[in-house]
Amino acid sequence: MIGNKPIKKHYISINKKFILSITFAFIWLIISIYFSLPWVHDLGVLTTPFIAVVIIAGIGYVPGLTNSFIIMSLLLDRQPKFKTIDPEVPITIIIACYNEEETIANTLSYIKNQIYDGEIKVIVVDNASTDQTDQRSIEAGEELELNLQVIYAKEPGKFNALNEALKVVETDYVITLDADTLLHKLAVKHVVSRILTAPADTCAVAGSVLVRNSRQNLLARLQEWEYFLGIASIKRMQGMYQGTLVAQGAFSLYTTDILKQVGGWPDAIGEDIVLTWKMLRENKRVYFEPMAVAFTEVPSKFIHFYRQKSRWARGMIEGLKAVKPWEQPIKYIRILTGINLLMPYLDIVYTFAWIPGLVLAFFGFFWIIGPMTLLVLPLALLQNYILYVYQKKVFKELNLSIRPRLFILFVILLRNSNVIVFR
Template sequence: MIFSIYLSLPWLKDLASIVSLPAAILIIGGIAYIPGYMSAFLVASLLLDRQPVFKDEYPSDSVSLLIAAYNEEQSIFDTLKYVADQDYTGEIQVFVINNHSTDDTEEEIMRAKRELDLNITIFHESQPGKFHALNNGLQYVVTPYVITLDADTVLHPSAVRYLVSRIKSSPPDVCAVAGSMLVRNSRKTIWTRVQEWDYFLGIASIKRLQGLYQGTLVAQGAFSLYKTECVQEVQGWPDAIGEDIVLTWRLLKKGWKVYFEPLAVAFTDAPTTLGHFAKQRSRWARGMIEGLNEIKPWKQPQVYTKYLTGINLVMPYLDFVYTFCWLPGLILAFFGFYWIAGPMTLLVLPLTVISYGLLYMYQKNYVFNNLDLRIRKNKLGFVLFILFYQMIMSPVSVWGYLQELFKSKRVWE
């Protein structure tokens, strides 16, 4: 980072003559200094990471599994079938909470109950909102561990076993373990092709980084395991659009730790259109702001958690600078005005490919090979992910920040 600052001094001087020195520092800091530092920190940390071995790869503790379902007639049976096919030897009690569905979701659940070798109980929740459904199911959980699973997500046969193995192999103050999410419908559209690489490289690597420092910031509701007593102690899932984010931060505030298990793999359906993608990711950005509003980074009890949530504190600044400075600067460069972007910008590409190459090798050698999975060929998606993904993500995130700032109506779909 220091070397980058040294190299940028002529750029800083030229830009300052146009927009003033303070503005130039804010712009260059948001598009170069801080992102460069974060990338270097990520790669260096992951190169040093050594996942602890399991103390018991075949635990048999009873677990409860909560599935909140709203109009999921197309997917709920498959989701339950993959739960039934788990190689976990312990009892899995499945609670499906029908969140006021208006289609044939309940009929599909009843079909699964008849046809699958699975202990399924159905509850009904009339109040809209995933947090209402999960809290409804939580009150019936008597097992020491509870797993949440989205109704459109299917599990690798060993997913539950690896989640339970990780928490059983962890120190007593670990209260949750996040599973690893990958894209199932990556062949559906060009948008799902691009998102496949985001899940495979981006999201997985960030969770590994956070897990390394024992502060995974989101035990995502799509597939994560929690100690039941810990979730109950923080009063379950909160009334928030990012209910899993706020829940995780409440758990961290208690001084507990949250891990990540890369071998506990689940496959989810990514948004197939740009509009659906924008709604999902703006909702995630808004959920992050909800978490920051409720629990400030400096109030987290552990040093690493302060640091990791502190990084989230600067994300709105980075996204605003990228959206309103970097993207216009890229357009100006096409007309010969190299105030913000220029030919030297292309040097970022080989560095990006190298860093993602390291992450790719880890995912291939440690995760996919061990799970007998094959990486799909998706070269076009990778190129689009490298070149254009952030150009979409930052404006979408800014949209989510503004929604939370102006308290727009919350929409989960």
């Protein structure tokens, strides 16, 4: 306060935030190139100058550029306060199920525990299950006194199940929830508050999906921090530019009219990715709400983990085929989706240069990974620290706890320093 007048906070427009972030990123790129010239020369002697530049760009230049852009964006990010703290609008939650008789009752119990003033309708879609998913859903709905409806989708495929449910949705907003995903008691309240606060042309809000089976084994613990820091930082940055690239089917809220306008969920491996990009093509906005938290099970076996990552990669390719980056009407979205065109290149360099170079460096051969590579690590460390501070604040407000795992965090730091996951 100055006298009796409140101090006005200076507002920075999205366009200015974008310009500041991209300027900072290119300054970092120029500095990186300057200091890496000896590295380029030495590696070029062993290979060729062209190959040296290709490898070093994939290891240092591109990751450094993207990480520095994310860092500045996160530093400039200020989530607008909710205009509506206690929303009362009715919503529908769709749960597509295939053989989920053992998990569906628990998932429904977390819906029952929601602190939400509006009516919650639940549609469980039995997608050609061979067990008693439908009967267990009905029993659980009656026990919990939920407004629950069970419908059937004979044709296999999650997109079929979701579209069958969409036909009977009568509320203005609809939430999709995976059958193994548990909602925090304030999740619905926060995700609805965000879309009611957002501009009128907002078509979806992605919730914050975290890992609930992290104690199962090392692979699950690695994914816990990947979700907690890596994926969350990307979504938060994308949300700031009003274009979260994936309103994931595991837990997201959509505007029913826009869903129907774009034809519902497409027949695709990554149906949520293609759907989001089609909505963005309609000049709509997609946000991310970090306070709307849900917990899902992640693969605990490597073969299942590999299949999941393969589905995500195929889903991203499907999205790029369905909606080209240059077809996006919002300039920020054109750039963010266009970055995905670099993912195959980064994955190849990571697999065939970064990992072998790390092994060689361990034995004292710094041909690929050397002291100059460390220029990227401070960026990844800073990015993770900034988001850790944000996430810690979110967890404190939601009365959740963070289990520190320094070794896991170090592995994620190495991973995030070279490969940016746009999931």
